[in-house]
Amino acid sequence: MNKVEINEKIKQGEKSQAVRKKLVERTRESEKVARDGKMSLAQEVVQTVDLPHPIYIDSAEGPYLTDIDGNQYIDLTGGFGPHVLGNKPEVVERALQSQIEKGWHFGIPSAGQKQLSALIKEADACVDQVAFCNSGTEATMYAFRAARAFSGKQVVALFDGSYHGVHDYALVKADMKSDRSRPSPTTLGTGVPNVVADDLMLMLPYRDETAFDLIREHKDELAVVVIEPVQSSNPRLDNQDFFNKLREVCTECGVLLMFDEVITGFRIAYGGCKEYYGIEPDLVTYGKAVGGGLPIGAVGGRKNIMDTFSGADGAPFIFTGGTFSGNPLTMGAGLAALEYMNENKEDIYPYLKKQGDRLSQDVNQFCKSENIPAKLMNAASMFVLGFGSNEINSSRDIDSSLRIVEREFYLHLLGHDVIVPGIHLAFLSWAHTEAVVDKVIDAFQLSFMDLRHDGLI
Numbered sequence: 001m002n003k004v005e006i007n008e009k010i011k012q013g014e015k016s017q018a019v020r021k022k023l024v025e026r027t028r029e030s031e032k033v034a035r036d037g038k039m040s041l042a043q044e045v046v047q048t049v050d051l052p053h054p055i056y057i058d059s060a061e062g063p064y065l066t067d068i069d070g071n072q073y074i075d076l077t078g079g080f081g082p083h084v085l086g087n088k089p090e091v092v093e094r095a096l097q098s099q100i101e102k103g104w105h106f107g108i109p110s111a112g113q114k115q116l117s118a119l120i121k122e123a124d125a126c127v128d129q130v131a132f133c134n135s136g137t138e139a140t141m142y143a144f145r146a147a148r149a150f151s152g153k154q155v156v157a158l159f160d161g162s163y164h165g166v167h168d169y170a171l172v173k174a175d176m177k178s179d180r181s182r183p184s185p186t187t188l189g190t191g192v193p194n195v196v197a198d199d200l201m202l203m204l205p206y207r208d209e210t211a212f213d214l215i216r217e218h219k220d221e222l223a224v225v226v227i228e229p230v231q232s233s234n235p236r237l238d239n240q241d242f243f244n245k246l247r248e249v250c251t252e253c254g255v256l257l258m259f260d261e262v263i264t265g266f267r268i269a270y271g272g273c274k275e276y277y278g279i280e281p282d283l284v285t286y287g288k289a290v291g292g293g294l295p296i297g298a299v300g301g302r303k304n305i306m307d308t309f310s311g312a313d314g315a316p317f318i319f320t321g322g323t324f325s326g327n328p329l330t331m332g333a334g335l336a337a338l339e340y341m342n343e344n345k346e347d348i349y350p351y352l353k354k355q356g357d358r359l360s361q362d363v364n365q366f367c368k369s370e371n372i373p374a375k376l377m378n379a380a381s382m383f384v385l386g387f388g389s390n391e392i393n394s395s396r397d398i399d400s401s402l403r404i405v406e407r408e409f410y411l412h413l414l415g416h417d418v419i420v421p422g423i424h425l426a427f428l429s430w431a432h433t434e435a436v437v438d439k440v441i442d443a444f445q446l447s448f449m450d451l452r453h454d455g456l457i
């Protein structure tokens with residue numbers, strides 16, 4: 001089916017039309033907010049699903065979100081990743097309340113930065129020191145700068161299909177017309193200077209050993225090789241061999257290796273993917289979960305590299321800043337969340353893996369038995385649904401022409417009271433009980449059957 005045929009089936013589809021009608025009728029307040037806000041807001045940060053209008057959330061609790069019309073949904077958004085413990089966990093709420101009573105922003109540091117950095121260091125064998133900022137974007141920006149300063153080299157290597165935030169050096173992707181094994185970088189969106197992609201970045205193929213040849217060829221210009229140990233476009237945990245070799249090649253070439261654990265840190269395991277794979281990168285970035293649900297980013301690494309942040313011991317100094325970096329409210333929330341996760345890690349991480357694996361096994365089994373061309377890919381509690389019959393080895397294998405079917409699926413899922421984020425990477429949390437996960441599995445099955453009813457799959 002081509003795009004025009006898919007759109008026609010959606011237009012004519014009994015289930016497609018019924019779910020739109022139901023959603024529009026029950027989200028009148030959201031529709032009003034969307035309409036009234038149009039004049040002043042340039043760009044909604046992220047839209048959830050392809051409704052005639054976005055829906056707006058009023059409150060969150062455990063595994064649920066409630067919109068401003070009072071509809072409750074099972075939340076698979078996870079705040080885009082931070083909520084490993086679910087929405088509004090009591091330990092974090094208490095820490096926030098106690099900090100709010102004392103004041104929430106001082107400029108001059110509270111003791112929180114020292115305490116949270118100590119917890120991160122304790123969790124991570126490869127981290128001697130940590131520096132805080134306000135987002136994952138800032139964390140990767142500072143980490144690239146530190147790597148360039150430390151190594152005296154300019155080029156940063158990223159993998160095809162990765163995401164590292166929205167600063168200029170992260171807005172570089174593989175040109176889809178270029179060779180899959182030797183992808184060439186191109187900038188994403190306008191406004192990023194061409195020189196970034198042309199001169200300062202190297203693009204590597206994901207899960208393809210040609211990457212090692214490219215690192216060897218470019219070792220004299222390469223400051224750092226950066227990898228998301230789980231790509232959000234393609235979540236999986238079967239990269240042990242590739243990562244072992246990547247570590248060896250970076251060491252052999254004298255090139256720093258950085259794990260971007262903004263999503264995976266304190267989610268895949270307490271010690272992130274470094275612990276899961278038993279690999280020690282030189283630099284690590286964090287965000288999301290380390291702030292307990294408040295805005296945060298952090299860079300961690302070996303002391304001689306982290307010395308660039310202060311210029312200590314004669315290290316080349318890099319400039320950093322940030323009015324709100326390390327603010328007491330975020331530090332307090334992060335501390336409360338990490339302390340809880342640390343105390344309960346023997347229960348939390350096996351549970352998250354078990355539920356994520358169960359969800360994907362049950363959904364995939366259903367798709368197989370019903371002959372539905374779709375696959376749920378997961379790395380523990382992170383997952384993505386992909387339509388199509390291709391074997392997925394990297395994000396290049398995802399059939400983007402089927403994105404319309406995927407969006408339609410999420411619309412039906414919303415009609416069955418389960419909400420998946422606009423970015424389509426979804427999450428389970430510690431607050432998603434087995435019974436809640438059962439409901440998610442049922443909602444997936446019902447949504448597939450809705451698509452089938454309308455002839456879309």
Ligand SMILES: Cc1ncc(COP(=O)(O)O)c(C=O)c1O
Pocket residue numbers: 134135136137138140163164165166228232260261262263287288296
């Ligand atoms: C791996 C990775 N790095 C960096 C970022 C950017 O983080 P933030 O959205 O906090 O700027 C993200 C965001 O999803 C991410 O997944």
